[in-house]
Amino acid sequence: MMLEDLYRLLRSGHVQAQGVVDTITQPIIVLDQNLCVVTANNAFIKTFKADRDDIQGRVFFELGNGQWDIESLRQLIGGIIPRAAAVIGYEVKHDFPVIGQRTFLVDARRLVHPDDNSANILVLFEDVTERQRHDAEMDFIVSETRHRMKNLFAVVRSIAMQTETKGRTAADYRDTFLGRLDVTLRAQEISVSNTPADFEALLRQSVNPLGAERFHCTGPSVQLSNSRIMPVSMIFHELATNAAKYGALSGQDGEVHVTWSLEDGPRGRVFLRCEWREENGPAVTMPEHKGYGTELIQATCAHVGGMVELKFHPEGLNAVIKFPV
Numbered sequence: 001m002m003l004e005d006l007y008r009l010l011r012s013g014h015v016q017a018q019g020v021v022d023t024i025t026q027p028i029i030v031l032d033q034n035l036c037v038v039t040a041n042n043a044f045i046k047t048f049k050a051d052r053d054d055i056q057g058r059v060f061f062e063l064g065n066g067q068w069d070i071e072s073l074r075q076l077i078g079g080i081i082p083r084a085a086a087v088i089g090y091e092v093k094h095d096f097p098v099i100g101q102r103t104f105l106v107d108a109r110r111l112v113h114p115d116d117n118s119a120n121i122l123v124l125f126e127d128v129t130e131r132q133r134h135d136a137e138m139d140f141i142v143s144e145t146r147h148r149m150k151n152l153f154a155v156v157r158s159i160a161m162q163t164e165t166k167g168r169t170a171a172d173y174r175d176t177f178l179g180r181l182d183v184t185l186r187a188q189e190i191s192v193s194n195t196p197a198d199f200e201a202l203l204r205q206s207v208n209p210l211g212a213e214r215f216h217c218t219g220p221s222v223q224l225s226n227s228r229i230m231p232v233s234m235i236f237h238e239l240a241t242n243a244a245k246y247g248a249l250s251g252q253d254g255e256v257h258v259t260w261s262l263e264d265g266p267r268g269r270v271f272l273r274c275e276w277r278e279e280n281g282p283a284v285t286m287p288e289h290k291g292y293g294t295e296l297i298q299a300t301c302a303h304v305g306g307m308v309e310l311k312f313h314p315e316g317l318n319a320v321i322k323f324p325v
Helices: 003-011 017-022 042-047 062-068 069-082 127-160 171-192 197-205 228-243 293-301
Strands: 028-031 035-039 086-096 099-111 119-127 215-218 255-264 270-279 305-315 318-323
Touching: 042 119, 062 069, 069 086, 069 099, 069 171, 099 127, 171 228, 197 215, 197 228, 197 255, 228 270, 228 293, 228 318, 293 305, 293 318
Parallel strands: 215 255
Antiparallel strands: 028 035, 028 119, 086 099, 099 119, 255 270, 270 318, 305 318
16 A cells, blocks of 8 residues: 555544554554654554554654664654655665664655644655565676676687687587587586585596596595686596597597696695596607697696696607696
8 A cells, every 4th residue: 555545544534544554564653743653553563573552652763762763764754744745765774673674665744634633644664675685686696697698608709719610510610619618618517606626526527428438537636726627627628529539539449547646836836737648549640730729728728827748659648737726
């Protein structure tokens, strides 16, 4: 029910007016010219945990040990109301002793009785605390989603632009692009949890399903921070992709062995040293030109402050990767 509806109902003096007001779920109170409580509905009593007998006839600002003695509310009722017929949506924030921090929108109107021309004040309270909290949460979620989508599109564009097209069929380009995009999205899912990622689990996820059963890992438990999840995933996915196309995983008997350890580095930093070793695959020769995969691995490793050494042994590729953790 709106303030004007209440005003017309109470001004009519109808015998059922008070009963109707008591059914309204919003707290309502009526004050006389001296700002003493004439009546309060059930919602007011319940919301502010008041006793009807204790508030009847008392000055409004003395109720509840002065919990309503709020400067902004004093200005509204004591100053604004006498000069205006109504005030709608006046926001009051206060830490109430009994119900805690609350935000109310206050509607108030002078209520002139037709019989004796006395002027009371009708005050209606709407608790918007939860609504404002919900709105703030939604604003944050929308803002965060927009930010993440913008970053994700930038990553997708970067993958698309940096995936080489020369000498490739459309199907080959598609498969390469989707493979890189898939590992990127899986790394994103891990990083948004804001918790460290286990290196071995991330390593296996980056390689899977490219010959997972012929992929062997050995090393201590290492936790990677969020900033390392994406680049590490891209590095090892690229190594696994190359192994599946040209290296050990392209044959039936080939295997990949990955071992790692922690080493002390300069300025007290700790480095992860990881060795990628391919065995029992086709003979390997030094490539005539540095491919995009090699460039991606080297550039990504450098981006996180590390280095990579690629050795094309005849029996299989050997890569040594080091980066700070």
